[in-house]
Amino acid sequence: MTSIRALAFGLLLPGFLMAAPRLDDKPKASIPKAHPVVGCKDTKMYHEPDCKWVKEIEKAGTRVDFPSISAAKKAHMKPCADCMNKK
Ligand SMILES: [Zn+2]
Structure with missing residues (x-):
């Protein structure tokens, strides 16, 4: 036993x-509060960190990180149609 x-x-x-x-x-x-997004200095758009465009942004060297969506909006960034529309 x-x-x-x-x-x-x-x-x-x-x-x-x-x-x-x-x-x-x-x-x-x-x-969910802290929602970091990845912005592009060139296109003035922000993305989910796992968006397919983030790779392209990194290649172009125009990546800007934002701690939240509101921070990206303050910097006059627009949401990406591919990744931000899914929400
Ligand atoms: Zn995107």
Whole structure:
């Protein structure tokens, strides 16, 4: 009987250790307030960081980072039709 318990504990413990970092990650993902966007000095448009155009912006060397959409708007940036329309 004790060996079954030890086995169960051995199975549960790694699961618990695996779950711990996931709990730490949660607050980071669930902060919608700070929504950084990537702006382009050339086109005056801002994008989601994972937008396909961000790669092109980096190639062109015209990347400007904004901490939020409102910051980008203050800098007279317009939303990208590709990535910002999905919201
Ligand atoms: Zn975009």
